Amino acid sequence: MSVLDPRMSKDLLSPREAHLGGSTVVRRLLPNLGRRTVGAWCFVDHYGPDDIATESGMQVPPHPHIGLQTVSWLHAGEVLHRDSLGSVQTVRPRELGLMTAGRAIAHAEQSPDPHSPLLHGAQLWVALPDAHRHVAPAFEHHAELPQVTAHGLSATVILGELDGAASPGTTYSPLVGADLTLAEGADVRLPLEPDFEYAVLTMSGETEVDGVRLPPGSMLYLGFGRAELPLRALSDSGLLLLGGEPFDEKLVMWWNFVARTPEEIAQARTDWMLGTGFGEVTGYDGAPLPAPELSATPLKPRGRTR
Template sequence: MDHTGIDTEAGIEVLGARDVPLGGPRAMTVRRTLPQRARTLIGAWCFADHYGPDRVADSGGMDVAPHPHTGLQTVSWLFSGEIEHRDSLGTHAFVRPGEINLMTGGHGISHTEVSTPGTTVLHGVQLWVALPEGHRHAPREFQHHAPTPLRVDGAELRVFLGTLAGNTSPVRTFTPLLGAEVLIDANTTVTLGVDPRYEHGLLVDAGDVRLDNTPLRPAELGYAAPGRTTLTLTNDSDRPARTILLGGPPFEEEIVMWWNFIARSNDEIIQARKDWMEGTRFGEVKGYDGDPLPAPELPTVPLKKRGRVR
């Protein structure tokens, strides 16, 4: 592997994670692999947080006060624990292991995320999808789906978005996407057929994993460019390995990301922040005991557009 983080033989780019506090004063720490300077997007996937396993008795769990989103969809996926979700659409739902909750922010939505009292260990991922130009002001929406586990050659798949190994999720998105949990048996190699039009990212949660022979440590994300018809995943450990496979056609639009907003210009971000602080556009979340999160101060220099790294 060279100094850029790319395995020059296999063509796999290895993206490390950075620790980031999530939420307000009672923030829990998450590991963020997207976005970063080396890569902003994988398909329309633009954000990936990975957290846990955290003992709630020690960490305090998750308690994210009402906060806004615009121009994106959020994807919540848990390995253990339970999170209570409320949003300004009026949704009151729970995130449980092996079940996807997908929320469309579009023009604007707000929500809360709180780990439930019965949760002892909290562990999972929070992902965002950038909405394309024609749909980035889409109406608010909430979808839930519990995919049926599928056994494939030494691995168990849960396809929560898109299609993999002949299994297709019914959850609607605005660009073609792939999202799946892949559990690999101990000391096993599995080869998965994939769409060659897609670029892919493999996030490792646990295990000694190789993606097309490139080693990935837990919390690292391996990037594979379009053109592959298969991806080979190897678990070199004596225990099952858990990974999240993401994919989609390259997202060719440039975006501006700041705080919880995705837009196309600095002015749009300024307006979204103003609307949130003035209590307009994003609606009200009912049932949360606490104040909404205030937006941070904007940078003193204009925010720049960022797009796909080629």
Template sequence: MSNQESRPGEQRICTARPVPEPPAAELLAPRRVPLGGPRAMPVLRSLPDRRRRMIGAWCFADVFGPADVSEGEGMQVPPHPHIGLQTVTWLVRGAVRHRDGLGSDRVVRPGRLGLMAAGRGIAHSERSPVGRPPVLHGAQMWVALPEAERHGPPRFEYHDDLPVFTLPGARVTVLAGQVHGHRSPARTHTPLMGAEVVLAAGATAPLALRGDFEHGVLALDAPLRVLGHQVEAGALLYLGPGREEVVLRTDRDARLLVIGGTPFAEDLLMWWNLVGRDHDEIVAARADWERARTEGDARFAPVAGDTGPALPAPELPGVRLRPRPP
């Protein structure tokens, strides 16, 4: 998915310098962002937030839908670039067709994980396919790649064999890492976890956590009650390190994502769809993308099978991109 804000701000989303101890729990309200323009399908974006840029290596979280896509074009995100991150696509309902510069062509459906590692650079598109189900609902998140991995070749994985287990009143699917002894086959590059939890109405489900991780609880639909907080759809509740369990409660059937990881130890600069380390790197990646869009460039191979025009990069600000306080 793409950040299509016309004036994306540079974000320092991590710092290696000492920072104050994080609060035990912090509710991040989402902001409404149009995906593809003012008349496009809106998404609820809870990460990055001005108060909290990352949760482990997770640096971006959008919830979209449920949206009626039976008429019109549905989701239409044209070819666009990424560097330095993984995209994690997870659907509750509907279908999204992923194409990329590697030649990957997959329709992501509920219960299947689409995982793309951009590495040094990749272009992809995400569109509602022909013959799609009438409702689209899901999430896309980004994971920052560490220095040792971010210059590597791009890669796309599609997993339809994720581990599933049950807790009292809940069904858990492990997207990434390990939860309750069940490990996802998805490739990760930092200590990381991600899971979908489906709660039955009236359920109270205890989920084990790693004490050295920070975590986030992202509501996908019905409101949740977590640690005394009401977490509405699209909102994210941050949980600081030191917690080994979280109890999830709901009065209605509900779905949520739990994400987490060890606090990321590297400084990052994120602008538009690019995760780098400094101004010059972002400027070079943007120039490579604009050249790829108009003339062709080895860094960003064209998205095979997608005949629509590629997404132009926003204009850079008139000053050097510089890190902001976390």
């Protein structure tokens, strides 16, 4: 008789709604009550599918980041990325837009004009480990990404490595991100790394993940110790698989900053408001986002769970 690894889990994470900019409302799944990171993945927003045929779509003015990487991932629509390095890039479905903030960067994201009638995607952050969090800022765009296929399954490797296929995107800690497309009726087992923790986000359709039915917009935390993951598609479905080695460093996350101390956060906020250190995003028709006021409640470094 097999013995289940006690590190395995099946915790359903409930989203909360947040307004992103323009007509875009997101479902924030990470950080979540009781779960702050999955590997180095520290932030997950899922949005759409939204009918933006007569709307402005996504309109996020210039804003700053430190200490993280951003991943723009689309199933429908386009996002025009501009940053303070001078990068201007339209990111389309299943293309990787990867921005490394490092010590400091600013960027803006918007639906171009004209744009497709539907917008559907996810915005994700990866926390940079202490040894690399002050690297020079950078932007990468990868239109071609490796695929893993099985009967009824097609997986695009966004970051890291899955079943021997490695993404060209730059990473700074052991992790994986993969987009899974399942045909209705598919019943497959996806190979995993037992030392990684994992979570699965349902982008569309309904799938059973290790026996747990996930409707669209839901995210299941799976813990560690899995060599494979059973997936069964109840309809044509799209999923995101996120995983990595446990990120054991304590983080201070506030607004768009990932740091290690409250003092670093306060300094980054001051720099942004004074217009120093982050550079300038040109070409966006609008003013930069002002930083919110810091709360009187002291910020505290927090670990993987809370």
